[in-house]
Amino acid sequence: METLRNLSFSQILISLAFIIVGFILAKLATKAIARLSKDKLTQHQSLLFQRISYYLIIALFIITALQQINVDLGVILGAAGILSVAIGFASQTSASNIISGLFLLGEKPFGVGDAIKVGSTTGEILAIDLLSIKLRTFDNLFVRIPNETIIKSEVTTLTRFPIRRFDLVVGVAYKEDLTKVKQVLLKVADDYHLCLEDPEPLYLLQGFGDSAINIQLSVWAKREDFLALKNGIIQRVKEAFDENDIEIPFPHRTFYTGSETKPFPIQHIK
Numbered sequence: 001m002e003t004l005r006n007l008s009f010s011q012i013l014i015s016l017a018f019i020i021v022g023f024i025l026a027k028l029a030t031k032a033i034a035r036l037s038k039d040k041l042t043q044h045q046s047l048l049f050q051r052i053s054y055y056l057i058i059a060l061f062i063i064t065a066l067q068q069i070n071v072d073l074g075v076i077l078g079a080a081g082i083l084s085v086a087i088g089f090a091s092q093t094s095a096s097n098i099i100s101g102l103f104l105l106g107e108k109p110f111g112v113g114d115a116i117k118v119g120s121t122t123g124e125i126l127a128i129d130l131l132s133i134k135l136r137t138f139d140n141l142f143v144r145i146p147n148e149t150i151i152k153s154e155v156t157t158l159t160r161f162p163i164r165r166f167d168l169v170v171g172v173a174y175k176e177d178l179t180k181v182k183q184v185l186l187k188v189a190d191d192y193h194l195c196l197e198d199p200e201p202l203y204l205l206q207g208f209g210d211s212a213i214n215i216q217l218s219v220w221a222k223r224e225d226f227l228a229l230k231n232g233i234i235q236r237v238k239e240a241f242d243e244n245d246i247e248i249p250f251p252h253r254t255f256y257t258g259s260e261t262k263p264f265p266i267q268h269i270k
Contacts, residue, residue, distance in 0.1 A: 015065040022061025100147035117156040171212025173247040
């Protein structure tokens, strides 16, 4: 306290000037890093380096400002060490999240702007920080997921590759000609401009269902066209089946009074 009382106005002014200059230089440094790393680093790595540089520069200038007013840094560093130990014991979860964040930085399973699915949550990544990632869901909700949860969970990156496949499963009646059904489905895929020719569409018989033969038609589309293709292909298959009199059956149930009797009709009277 005695040291602080003996401070001159010029010392205080110089100390404040160091702090102000530190904040200004930290801002300029983050902008320079963002500009220089634009083509060399991912957005995630660039943001991380910007934050580290920002706080490091501010810390250096604050230390210099404290030296200007004759503050004993040894006492402050000792108190900071004790405080850091106490915080470390009290925030083991935060430490785990930081370590998990470093693993994510090294592995790079996704980046800012990617769409991912974690459990039941699907959204676009807004930021990847040391403690958590921030998502914006497709219905415009903000979701924060701790890095530790990301490391321990199965994460699906929806925008990792330039193309995606859509699997349409449809049932046709047992009476239908499967060769004709195949021709109709493949023609729908060939005529639809959003379906890619390479990889080519896939026709697959899945098996016998309760009331139908189940068929899978798999088509590929560019990532940005996936939702449009999903809606369009279903509508086109329905229209093509109607035009070619191909039945998409609903569940049928037959009642018997015994193993030797014929089926009998049931009439519903209101």
